[in-house]
Amino acid sequence: MDMYRQEILDHFRHPHNFGTIDHAACTAALSNTSCGDRIQMDVNIKKVGEKEIVDSIRFSGVGCAISIASASLLTDAVVGKDRSWIESLQPEFIYDLLGTPLTPSRIKCALLSLEVLQKSLSGK
């Protein structure tokens, strides 16, 4: 079926950047209680000139193929990227990364990783 194209399944079976970082500078976790997904993001930031960029990132947790593939793709996409750029990311960024049609009930699964990442950076 369209939603589970091969790349999504590959990221689900072998997620990139899966794990945790001890004593990460930024960390956050969120659950999607309706389906039981839970994602944690650990991020280390380094200063390069004026910019603060993502030096390393790991995610952990449990979730459906869409939420795990989303986290895997997102963590790949933000390494070396500027903090303020990540903070400004909108849902469309995730939809483009996944490149798969999502039904309304799966949007929450897809966006959980971005929500957690932005929460970890905000330090709240």
Next chain:
Amino acid sequence: MRAILLYTGMPMKDIYTIRNDFPILRRTINGKRIVYLDSTATSLKPQPVIDAVSSYYTHHTANVFRGIYTMSEEATALYEQSRSAVAHLIGAKPSEIVFTRNTSESLNLFAYIWLAGHVSRDDRVVTTIMEHHSNFVPWQQFAKKIGYELAIWYTDENGCLDEGKLDTLITKKTKLLTFTAASNVLGTIPDVASIVKRAREINPAICICVDAAQAVPHMPVDVTLWGADVVAFSGHKMLGPSGVGALWAKETLLNDLPPFLFGGDMIREVHETETVFNDIPHKFEAGTPNIEGVIGFGAAASYLSALGMQDVRNHEESIVSYALSQLGKISGVSIYGPKDPAIRGGVIAFRMGRVHPHDIAQVLDEDNVCIRVGYHCAMPLHEYMGIGPTARASFYVYSDRDDVDALIESLKKVKKMFGA
């Protein structure tokens, strides 16, 4: 389509005839038939229910208990006939049936008007771990307010409630025991009458409330045989419209309790400083009710009565038995709840290896196989069992073996796709 006879008693209406009563089952999506396995969430509606609701709009639109004109008299008569039909289905008197929005509202209504004046901070209320949130959260939240202890009756390894545990759970200070007559996750069907009897032997003054949202639609229920004080259920889970449910309570209890909401209909006389409340059950039905909903609810109750609730139960037992055996053949599938179909309702919650239930449901949707995934409004139970969300297939009068076979075929696809 294979026809399965409802094999005991009258009226022996076969499954094929029953399916014909449900116009939605003739719908196709992407050229494929609909395999509806989510009746525990809400049921499909037969033509007589659709006609009853439509007929109120087409022929009898008027408020109830107010007009002197013909249409209002007709609407009032239909409304009260529905109360009788619902009462008849559960062996109750019509005056003991209070119409509400749903089971949640019925249970909340009871909690709001009964707890104050009956339960204080030194007391105990007992519920079970397998409750739907609607029979858990009200008691948990009022415990914070009033200060009583909420004790929990845990299920055993088979997903059953061991009556022996009542000896320690119920004390002289236990004012209320509230439990489900059929779990919406495990499918467990406790022996309500036996539990009520045992609880009253320990504490004769105890009040007993039963969440029958998954029982009244699926099996014979006689409130006089159960012997509980309060029973709650919903219309939409038993072939009726959404937005209407019922609270049954003994006449004496209803008479003793104060009204819940104040307003129209629930009064007899209003003066500047005093109000005389109406008789039961109207005392608890403030404002213009969901008239068309109640009329549809009555039609649903009549439809089920005509099928015969023992036949409904037998049919579901046979379907669930078949589904359990077929699901059991798929390696990696874990099924929760009693293994014995005799004490299990038409619901099967399961997990499939490491595949997330959301992914299962998504793949099944490709084949129009409609199942529910998540916690099914029973998070404490999932936490207690130490499992994540589950997938759930549930059955009703219109479910047949083809539905089960379609489920199994789709699950094989899931297995192939995710390598579970």
